[in-house]
Amino acid sequence: MAKELTPRSENYSQWYQDLVIKADLAENSAVRGCMVIKPYGYAIWEKMQAELDRMFKETGHVNAYFPLFIPKSFFSKEAAHVEGFAKECAVVTHYRLKNDEESKEIVVDPDAKLEEELIVRPTSETIIWNTYRNWIQSHRDLPLLINQWANVVRWEMRTRLFLRTAEFLWQEGHTAHATKQEAIDETIKIINVYAEFAENFMAMPVIKGLKSENERFAGAIDTYTIEALMQDGKALQSGTSHFLGQNFAKAFDVKFTNKEGREEYVWATSWGVSTRLMGALVMAHSDDNGLVLPPKLAPIQVVIVPIYKKMEQLGVISEKVDTIVAELKAKGISVKFDDSDNKKPGWKFAEYEMKGVPVRLAMGPRDLENGTVEVARRDTLSKEIVPLEGISEYIERLLEEIQQGIFNKALDFRTKNITKVDTWNEFKETLNKKGGFIWAHWDGTSETEEKIKAETKATIRCLPLDNEQEEGACVYSGKPSKQRVLFGLAY
């Protein structure tokens, strides 16, 4: 088989890289850190986008579009924000190229220097809140519930396809509210939307929680996160929702007249998920044979491969297949009949396994005689012979079962990989030998958090939302602690 992956057990990181390339999801481009999202990868992203967009609209949000460029001076207006993003941003300084007379080369025209440099947006709070100043005067203009689908650029030094790229695609919500409570409610509403999307569509269990101060978004009062566990025991932050308080309203002077006629600064949230979710999807479920896709996000849910020796057999098989295809399509199931004659069935089987197509049907002359078809599940790699009678209902149920099965498997893995530890030795041992989430007491200080990170690279992934209060001693400092938090190595 031409397309083999490095096994996960041998080199997980190489397995991921191999898989993203060989399943035709994405590849590195000629531009440092920027990826090309290939058609098959983009088709999955489009399905993610469609579901998320529907969920945002159902919760009252509308889409809009703001400029790609942010004037440098805007950037500097919120101190924590610029501190967080200045070190890794692409800067536009000129607006023209020209032919150099001497070298005959195309060069930047020094006469076309911008008065003020423009930053390619790494996130849009500053340009958006500068715009909101003109949109918001009265409490009647609130809430403003706006989302944007866009590309952003962060000049990361070490990049990995989907997980960390200089340019990535995302959605960023930016909402404005009349009260603090309303803004906090919005922040939580969205983290719930993200969790629902991750669990019901990506089949990926997540833990919802608050970030510690060290891990907050630059400019936020509170950052909510959903954290997922990958098969190598590392955590992946999959979506964040920020309560921004009045920080951006103050930086951009956005006030409104409240119901009592007094002027107040506006309350803000922002929230986003990105093409990073593609990386999470790959790493949460896939195996050494290739992608495993949850049916709800699979561009092709069912593939049908004919098995034949003579061309006339293909004709008879195709006739039968056409009725199956029609039945499946009528149920809204996406199906591909691969009757290409330049590839052997074995090659096709391996190819669709690599691409994570949830269900494969194989049909040969004997199946036709017996009124059966071979049905193979991608997630379990199991096969069975099924009667053609009622096949579309069978597949419909099977797809649901697969969606649930993939989720259950990931949940089971996560359950086994959350370890409660009470001593620093246990902490280090668990981290080294097992990985996963470590559930330990912490004294609540940034100082301790930084020391733990320096010694182990582990970070606080979150303070889970449904946390129980429990008296204890910090696993590192021994100081008193009111609750356990989730530690882990992270992507």
Added chain:
Amino acid sequence: MAKELTPRSENYSQWYQDLVIKADLAENSAVRGCMVIKPYGYAIWEKMQAELDRMFKETGHVNAYFPLFIPKSFFSKEAAHVEGFAKECAVVTHYRLKNDEESKEIVVDPDAKLEEELIVRPTSETIIWNTYRNWIQSHRDLPLLINQWANVVRWEMRTRLFLRTAEFLWQEGHTAHATKQEAIDETIKIINVYAEFAENFMAMPVIKGLKSENERFAGAIDTYTIEALMQDGKALQSGTSHFLGQNFAKAFDVKFTNKEGREEYVWATSWGVSTRLMGALVMAHSDDNGLVLPPKLAPIQVVIVPIYKKMEQLGVISEKVDTIVAELKAKGISVKFDDSDNKKPGWKFAEYEMKGVPVRLAMGPRDLENGTVEVARRDTLSKEIVPLEGISEYIERLLEEIQQGIFNKALDFRTKNITKVDTWNEFKETLNKKGGFIWAHWDGTSETEEKIKAETKATIRCLPLDNEQEEGACVYSGKPSKQRVLFGLAY
């Protein structure tokens, strides 16, 4: 009424600007030449995107995503291409900001200069063909039918909302083919898709044609265009499809092995429409009261306004309205019931007129008694009283009638504004007094075309595809001509 537009007859250009702002479609941002597309404008763009995307997929295309940045050296590889775009592009030269110790200001970090400057894509042929080199080896890899939805930047000096902006949103198709004929067929297939979209969805009649050499895309062998006529008699190029020959394949060394086993350069097309279509939509149909939207692209197709004096009346009206809303939604018609009590009906009428909602229902206590409702058409501004019995079927038919009516009106206007002229005086007089398309003989030389442009600003909009051959004399030079071409002033 708060929101008044400058009448078209007084100042068409100001009318357009007023309308785009007052209908909440878009506004200028703090970044020179870049616009903010507001939620209502973006909702229309989303409807355009959805239809176009469906049409591209139905014709076998898939979406992908390529980098925002293009290395400067790629740009220089196709001579005509760089010539066309170098003068107006945003150049990224640095990848970091820093705090200046002395001034305490955020400045560009001189130590973070890129080795090679990056151009923010003005169009993606170069980065895409550099990628295709690795994707195409054999005739089995062809055709490659890929589209991208993206933002692009062209540093235009004079910008106007939607019509000409430094950043705009668009789709760009980039296809690769084994033969010249196949690439030409693709180019024509797409110009037909664009024309179908313009006429059936935007209700905007267009003329399909070939561009003259002067007006071709930089790097193309042939450019096909759809040209629409705006109400001020100026033409608007609304979509283009380019046959690129082997120009980009040669510049980026993209070869394939054909069926006979010989190496050949790949044949290419590219094609795009952009948020410019929003400008076309506004200018083609709207009037001095505001937007006129074709129902197929209207975010809200029907608005219902209750007319009442006492709050209890609103309750009774709402009950009746709820059943109408349910019936309309069941037919896939988007409907809004505006029962906000802080605005008067008259204010609402004006507001939805401004926003171009195709159908407005007004319902008061008397209507309830009589079992009727007042139905107002946005396009004709006519009203009638209609029985509630069968109202949803009535509205369904009415929306179709409006869609067709708007198209017919625009077609009628265009028909009256294509003028056949045979002398240079007639040409100039028609251009000055009437505008519109001028249908005249041309000797086929760039020289004549340039002289006509220099004297009158008129350009050749296209050589229509269904052109009849006709012997004649060039309206400017008097030299022999084989066909008439379409001239006009253009946006």
